[in-house]
Amino acid sequence: MKLFLNLGSLAHGRSGDKGNHANIAVIAYTQAGYDWLRGYLTAERVAQYFAPMFVGHVSNVPSPQTGTLETCPTKVVRYEAPNVWGLNFLLYDILAGGASRSLRIDTQGKTLALTLLRMDIDAPPNFADMLRDKEKPS
Template identity: 55%
Template sequence: MSPTVPLSELAHARSGDKGNHANIGVIACDQTAFEHLGRALTAERVAEYFAALAPSAVVRYELPGIRAYNFVLFDVLGGGASRSLRIDSQGKTLAVTLLKLPIPAP
């Protein structure tokens, strides 16, 4: 097993909702971390981590100007702000949850 670090060592993040979808913006601390996360923090990895929320798709977009990735998690909010039965109906805590994800150390 190669050593891992929590994502929070390499990046910070913010999450929110759009209807029944959520997005998590992950901002790398520096260029090295941005490139490392480009390989280690794939859409597949994020989809697997949040598998319990049964996303219909996870798409990763890049914002190279601020060294960030934007993950859009489709259909993960249990109906969205209007009809979700969850306390976090707007996915506000998805970001801090993702920051605990173990990432192979760079």
């Protein structure tokens, strides 16, 4: 039987801006969850998930006048913070201009973490050991 789980059942997180870049911290609830996410949640997987949002400094929809959509290369770098079971993703140029220039409602990427936590994941066999209530926050 296939299990449908999202990232948010194994991890919590937070996102914010750095100019036109955003960072998303994904923090596992358990050591088991962190060990599994280190292999599963690669920078490539996160880049692919957010690919539609890497649109340079322009809008997320084609201009009505020109019909074109400016794109930019997706660049995501992952850092590890094993002491807090954290994976920190830096998503370059994802904010379509950032706090000062973006025309999006979420100019600062405040909601990106919740969006990533909605990602469907291929549940590992021992997923039950990774859920939050297995290890209450100490």
